[in-house]
Each structure stands twice: as C-alpha cells, then as structure tokens.
Amino acid sequence: MSGNKKPAMCPMVAWYDPRQLARTGVEVAVSTIFGRHSDYRITEALVPPDENDDVFGDEAGAPPDADGIYDYSLGQTMWLDYISDTGDGWDSTYSVAYYASQPQLIVAGHDKPMPRGAVLVFGGDEVYPTASRQVYRDPLIDPFESALSRTESPNPHVFAIPGNHDWYDSLVSFTRLFCSRRWFGGWQTRQSRSYFALKLPRRWWLIGTDVQLDSDIDIPQVRYFKRIAKRMNDGDRIILCTAEPHWIYAKIYGKDDQNYSEDNLAFLENKIFCNQQVAVYLSGDLHHYRRHATDAGLQKITAGGGGAFLHPTHGEDVTELADGYRLKKAFPPLNESKKLTWRNFGFLFMNR
Template sequence: MSESSRDTAEGAGWGAEERGEYRALMPRQVEKVYWLNPKTLWAARNGVLASWFGDPTGGTRSRWVKQQEAAGAPTDKVIRRHTADRFSFMVLGDTGEGDDPQYAVVPGFLKTGQDTDFAVIASDVIYPVGTTADYGTKFFRPYQGYPAPIYAIPGNHDWYEDLYGFMRVFCEAAPPAPAPAPRRLSRAGLRSLLWHRPAEPDGQLVQEAQALRPDPAQQAVQPGPYWAIDAGRVRIIGIDTGLLGTIDAEQGRWLREVSKGPRPKILVTGSPLYVDGEHHPCPIEGGGTVDDIVRDPDNHYVAAIGGDIHNYQRYPVEVDGRTIQYVVSGGGGAFMHATHTIPRVSIANVTEKDFRCYPLRGDSLAFYSRLYGRRLRLRRFFTLTEAEAMAVIAERLGIPPTRTPGSPVRVTPRVRLVAGLLGAGRRPERASRFRLPVRKIYTRLFSPGSATYSPPFFKNFLRLDVTAEAIRLRCFAATGNLRQEVDPPVEDEVTIPLV
C-alpha cells in the first residue's frame, strides 16, 4: 500500500513528483471557475438574497417533490437495491469545478471503485450555479468510466438555478409549475426582482452528455432531491439542505419517518453536523434538528457524512453508550478549505487523540503559505516548508507532530508570525486578534480566487464496504501526482460495528 501523508512528506504529494495522467481525461479547453469575477459573483447571488429576504427553497423543493410523486415516484422516496449483505459504495463530495483538481481525483476513484455497487455525490455536483449545460464536462465526462449508478444530493450551488439542472439529470424531471407571484412590496417581492433565474435546459445538450454514460448498469433515476437507499442490511439516507443549510418541515417529517426502525443507517447531508471543531445540528423548520434524529437511539444511525467543506474530517462521538462517526468529506474536486485553522479539538468528548483530518494541518498551512506568498508577492516571507509548518502547528496546539520530520526543525519568529497571520490552529485560550482571511466567508472568496492547478491538490474520496457485521470506511487521497494516482493512499480508516 502506498505511504500516506501521515508517513512522509512525499506521501503527502510534496517534492519533485511526476504529475499524474489525469489530464488525458480532461477536455482540450477547460473553463476555470473564477469566483472573484463579478459576473460569477452576480450569478451566485441567490444565497445572499435568501439570507436577506427569506429562503424560498422549501416551497420550490415541495413543488419538485409533488411533481415527481404525480409522475409515479414512490412517496416514501426509498430506492430498493437488491444487494447481498456484502456490498460496497463510494462517496464523493463537492466535485463539480470541471478543472484539474476535480479530474485529478478521477483515476484513483475509478481504480478504487471499479467493483463497487454505486456511488453517492454529497453536495455541489456542479459549480458555480448548477447550470444544466455544465453537466457534460463536470459530471458525465469525468465519471464516464465508473461502471455503476451515481446518486446525488444537491448542495447550495446546485440550488443557484432552482435545482433545474440537478432535477433534469438525476430525476428526469421537467421544470415545475412556477410559484405564485409575490406582492411587489413584500420581502419576497424584493427578492424576486433580484433572483437569478435558471436558464432553459437544452434537451439535446443533455442527451449528448448522457451518451457518455450509456450502459444500463450505470443508469439510476432518483425520486427527488432527497431519498433513501435500502441495500443489504443498511439504509443510506440523503437529505437536501438547500441554500442555507436547513431543511423544510415537509422533508423533516419524511426524515423522521424514514429514520425509524432497527435497520442501521448512514446519513448523507450537504451540511456536515460536526465541522471545524464545532457542532452544527441543522435546524428543521417547525422545530427540532437533524442531529436530534441522528442521535435518537431508536433510529440506529451509525454515521453522518456531510459535504460542503472541501476537506476531510472525522469526529467519533459517543451517544448513549454507542459511537456515531460524524464525517466531513467534501474534497472531491473543488478548491481546498484549510484544516490548519481548526483549533485544538475538544467537543462532545472528542479530543485531538480521536480527531482525524486530511490534509493534515501542517500540510494545509504549508499549502496556504505558498498561496499567500504568491498572491501577495512575498514568497520569501510567507513560504513555509512542510517541516516548519508541521512543527509550528504542533507548538501552537500543544500536540506531538502528526508526521515526524527527518531532522530537528527550528521554529523561528518568522515561522510563528506567518502561522499566526494565516490563522493556524491554536488552543482556545490563545486566540489571536489579527489573522489574514483564511476561514469562513473570506475563504469562500479568497481561496477559490487563488486556486492552484498543479499538485499537490489534497483531494479525497471515500469507500465504504458493508458486511452483516460492520462497515469499513476508508478515506483515500488524490494529490494529482502519479504515485498517488497509481496507488491511492489511505489517509484514514475506521470500522463501524453493526451488531
């Protein structure tokens, strides 16, 4: 097995490595997503409008669901797959930028997933706004070699065009009837004036894209944007958290109903419940939270996997004498969200000893130091070696280095200053007053605008192998280098008992 980032710097993808062959899969011309382009920002305005004037996605989702039920979709939204107790599936999150980081994941994903029964995309299938026309290069082309069906739940970016592209591709749905026009002087009326409206789907373009995955074994039609899959002994439940990371009352009632019973369950959500050392239980319109349902012992959840944040994290949380694995897996192809900004973990009795992430915090800090050095034209000041970054993270968090350097590393005042400016992880009692914009809303703007198109990319995907007794969950790395492409390293592994 290939060495991982926890073993060596080379295992993380650093050094003079040979680039992988993923570029042979890409189209000749790739339109990169430039998030600081005013045209792109304007097209992606619906999330801001929903937070200012009220979120209409619950009503839109309800119209989609009712239309699907009228067309014959099962009202319980359960997809029943006839698999044995032993089966396997893949999980990718936040895939659809259509450029080097997305395609760099594909060779390892195909090699690792050739014998699996299906795959699930957890959030943001298509960037920047979920346009139907983008599915050819950002979904059908990269995964044309995957031999099994691919299911998906939408992310906030898929909702920027009211889910038209997502529903056309995954549910074979025609556009629903428009909502009644709101009063002009109401908040909804003001929102409607500025709302980004979907482009009319080009049926011929969609058919041409679908021809890239023509095998009957690759086909699947979902009942809607949220669903459940019964396979073997396990039920996998996918929920749609819309634009703002919440679910409507109608979907909440369905989730409570479909979660009942002794069958072990895995939640797949567009908004992770534990992330960056914080708890985000995901409110349900009308009361309660998604995590209340996950924690209920009568529902028998064993894991909750979320996209949206573009890295990997795992929190094994003890709930009433059992362990639920809360996982973030959004490293399927979009720009990388920092992990070095995650403070020393201490939440829900999960400590640093139990917590796992990828990229390692030191690799994340080294990556961002190069990024800011290039962006600000201060490379000599900002750039940290991987060993320096690993050492200063260990110092700031008060933990042993995750990857032991080959020789002693001196943490200089410059190294400490750069780490502080870039918001490197810290103990809660040592919060810094001034940090450059690395986390939260600034990351969503600055990081994509400074995205790199050469390795290492620090992407990831999951493989879950299910038996009657347990689920084996593995996180594989994709760096864009040939070494990790030929033999994808395992960055994390956990066995989840089902008995």
C-alpha cells in the same frame, strides 16, 4: 458520449476574479430571495416518481418501492463510493471520476483490491460556482462520461443530494440530471426527489437529506422519512448524509450565531429515527477530510475532497466536539496544511 476529449475551456473557477464574484453574488442574492418564498422541494414532492418510465423505459433504474425505499439489502456486503464538492474544473473532476470509475483499486494498506461501488453517492455541491445546464455539462457530466461512458449489467447507480451551489438555480439543473432516472456516464440515476433512503445489507441504511439554503427540513421530506422510519427495525444503523458538516460549524460559530447549530440533525435523530442509531454522519462542503469519532465508534466525517479547491485543516480548534466526538484523522494533516499556506505569498502569480 464525450470520449476522452477535454472541452476547450473549462478551468477551475476564478474565485478572485471581480467579474466572477459579481456574477456569483447576484445569483446568490436572487436565489436566496426566491428561496425564502418558494420551496422547490414541496413542488417536487407532488411529482409521481414513475412519470419518466415511458420516456426512459428499461434504461432507467428500477423505481423505489411504495414507501420510496431503494433496496440494496441482498447479500452480506456492499461497496459504496462517496464524492462531494466536485465539478470545479475539468481536470480535477476527471481525476476523481477516473478513480471512481475503475473496476478495482489497489490502495496502500489493504491486501485486497477495492471494487467499484455498486452505488455512487454525491454529497452536495456537484458544480461551481452556480448551477446551470451548461455548468453541469462541462465540468461534471463530461469528465465523468470520459472516465466511464458505459457499463455492463448490473450497472452501478448514482444518487445525489444538493448543496448550496446546486440550489442557486432553484434546483432546476440538479433535478434535470439526477431526478429524471437517466444515464450519468456509466451510472444510472434512480431518485425522483432531492432526498432518498437506501436500504443496505446487515441492517444498515443510508439517508440522504436536502436542507435548502440553510432552511429547515420541509414537511414532505419529514413525512417521507417518517414512512422510512416505520419500515426500519429497532436498532438499525444509519449513515446520515447532509450537505454541510453542521457539527463543525456549530463548534466554530455556534456561540456567536444561533443559526449555526445541529438542530436539523438532532430533529432527524431524536424525532424521526429515534428507535434507530445514527452511527455515521457524512458530509462535504469543507474541501478536505476530517473524521471525528466517539469511544463507542460513532463517526462524524467531513469528506469534501471531490476536486474543488482545498480548504485548510488547521486554524480553529475542532479537536473536540459535543457528545464526546474527538478528531481521529485529517487530510491534509495539520502540519502539512500549515506548510501549504506559505504558498499564499505567491498568490498573484499562482492564481491565474
């Protein structure tokens, strides 16, 4: 347990430091080369999900059922917390972890307090700039343990999908932390793979996917989700979590580069969950908040405000997306985002 002591040196990543850029570039190149020839997702699919029972015993979260479903469907309501793009410096990560750890939050515009989620979902890029045991420890595990070192039963659980930064060590550190059914501060990890399916109350499901460094969805993952789909009823609604907002990238870059598309999302929606409704697409990767919706209430949400540096919401026009999705809300608001760019004139003095 870390207590409330902050590590001596864990600042945010100096992205414009030439040495940092060089180190990151080398690791990205290596992981990209090896990722093309070795897919860790296939290896992890061979590991029995209950192999850690003897190690962690009763402290481990309960395993899924025979089809790999984690069942939270009892009751009529359930609270989920979602955090994406975190682990970029101790202070910012702790700020997010502090609020996620509170038993209740009073939020402006809501009459009743919001309880801490029974499940915390990490939406990708849990650390920066590249993954390692130490990088996971200092700017991620330590702040969350400091915010919430232990909880009473029933303990909240945590699930995570990897982003590109988590993949830069071939998912070794991610798997050690999130796929070994152990403690993460006051939360318990439960998953055994880098993708998962949660059965929620009132015929809702949360599906977490892993698309390795812009690869296609691997065969074991396809088979897993096909098993899940067979357990669903027609018309069940799905929250689909993915590490990148493909709908935004397809809008901005799709005309010039066919690699930027929504093919993986379309495959899941039309080929696997074809008898259900993907009602919410949820992603991070862009470090701001954007919500697009259709007149029918379908949602595409980018929520990458987990503590990493801020991305602007102005610039390329993403007001309207394919299939009738329109921008409903953005944070920072577009006008505020434009004002913040004036601070770039002080870049040499502020980026230290």
